[in-house]
Amino acid sequence: MTGSTENQQAARRSDATRATILAAARERFAADGYEKATIRAIARDANIDPSMVMRYYGNKAGLFAAAVAIDPGLPSLSVEPREAIGRTLVRHFLTLWEENGELTALIRVGATDPAAAERMQSVLREQLIPLARRVGPAPEQAPARAALCASAVLGLALTRYVLRFPESMALGHNEIVDWLGPTLQRYLTAPTP
Amino acid sequence: MTGSTENQQAARRSDATRATILAAARERFAADGYEKATIRAIARDANIDPSMVMRYYGNKAGLFAAAVAIDPGLPSLSVEPREAIGRTLVRHFLTLWEENGELTALIRVGATDPAAAERMQSVLREQLIPLARRVGPAPEQAPARAALCASAVLGLALTRYVLRFPESMALGHNEIVDWLGPTLQRYLTAPTP
DNA sequence: TACGTTTGCCAACACGCGTTGACCAACAAG
DNA sequence: CTTGTTGGTCAACGCGTGTTGGCAAACGTA
Incomplete structure (x- = not known):
């Protein structure tokens, strides 16, 4: 004042x-x-x-x-058909990652700095787990299912944007969506194997 | 002398x-x-x-x-039935990662050091891609399929051993094999989506 | 014009780093 | 016992770092 x-x-x-x-x-x-x-x-x-x-x-x-003060908010997925969530999520993360490099910085720093690692974990807790709870079959499995999704998405980001493997950078957007989409879909909605 | x-x-x-x-x-x-x-x-x-x-x-x-002068050699997978390669691979990497921390060091350093990143890439080139070429349907797709496998495995290692997400550390070995096994199996052997 | 605030540059501080060379103790061979 | 080699410690160097305070110019206001 x-x-x-x-x-x-x-x-x-x-x-x-x-x-x-x-x-x-x-x-x-x-x-x-x-x-x-x-x-x-x-x-x-x-x-x-x-x-x-x-x-x-x-x-x-x-x-x-x-x-790195950004919020990678998930889009309103409630309007999406439940069978397309995997592909939609992959597409969302893909564009998110390519248009601002803060996320790459967050992985690079998080690899050695616990504070940055915790910031990434908060995204898991506050966004991915609730989503898994909404679309998944058993609410108590939501943390495990969300963690698997995080590992799939972050694994691609690691090999493609951080380690910069040529084989990973050569993948096209549609190719990635076609391969990772079903993976996330299964992690989120498939019955326990 | x-x-x-x-x-x-x-x-x-x-x-x-x-x-x-x-x-x-x-x-x-x-x-x-x-x-x-x-x-x-x-x-x-x-x-x-x-x-x-x-x-x-x-x-x-x-x-x-x-x-970090170690060689994470793949086991002799030629004797394995072709439908179980995914699960076998996941189990192999899992034990490999837990019994020697050099691989965690390699990820942590590779996140900022190109030389370490290249060392990881060499594992992809010399071991994972040949394997994908042997078990996969189309040899020219081997690099892409192997890169997807690397992203899946390294993603789990990132969230579990580097970032140390509690939700990822809580997963049991069998749970990981049950979820990631089919993923690798699909990346390696499924027809192009 | 005169004055207080904002914006910026400069020089320096203390500290921890990788790295080096001089020096001492323990041992093996004659 | 003497001598050369090996294993190990100590003190220091040069450098780059994050960080600080002082000083000069530009600006807004009266």
Whole structure:
């Protein structure tokens, strides 16, 4: 409450710099992981001084938190036919992954940083498990079924976007949907084997 | 040739230290990744001086290379019935992963180090693709089918041993084989969807 | 014009890193 | 006992890191 009429923060002159830093940070974290993505390198990419990063984001951990603060919300799947959920999910994750590299950064960093790993786990807990509970046969199996789906999707992301196996990068979108779709469908809805 | 009768290297007094260093290095690399697993920390675990690591392994890269110098050879699958390859493969990888942590280290480091990533890729090329070519329907599809298998297996390893999702760690061995077995079986042998 | 705030750059700090070379103790051979 | 080799410790180097505080220019306002 500043007493002024403006309720939300006024647009500051430095917002452009803030955004530039954040964009450079996202690229560097996605490409190099946490330790190798140095503040100096990010600042060099953004054409500013390293001390500006500290001023605007506090410290390196704060920068990373701001860089990966996105929410990969699942689409409204309630309108989908139950037999197509697998394919729809794969398509959703595929486009999600290709259009913003924060998710690649999250895997790269999560491989060594427990905090980032927990952030990924929260997506599992708050989105994938509830979905499995809605569409699956037995509610108490939802965590296991969701975990299997996560392993399938993250496995593809790992080989394709992180490790960059040529054989995995060569797969076309439709090919991936055709192969992984039935897998997720089975993990979610098939009876216990 | 030293002129002595012994042809192969004699057992040296320092072999115990060498082994201790290597064991500590494996644990640290698996737990922390390449950058956070410092030579000083590894030496502290092994109760020796950091300079010994340099003397015996040259430099940090050499230490890591020695720590992950293992060959996850596939068992002789030619004797297996063709319909059980999926389940057999899953069981094989599962035991492989649990009894030596080098593979976890390889994923953790491969997430940020291209050299380690290439080492993983070589397993795909030299073992999984030939297998897919032997058991699959169309030889030219072998790389794609093998890449899908790798994504399934590595995805489970990622969520279970690297990110350590509780929901993934809670899965029992038989449960994993029952769910992932048919997936690999389909990736390897099913007709193109 | 004068003044306080914002935006940015520069130089430096303390720290931990990989790595090196000098030095000492234990052992084997003469 | 003497001598050369091996196993191991210690202290230090150069470097890059995250982080800090001071100072100069640009800006908005009166």
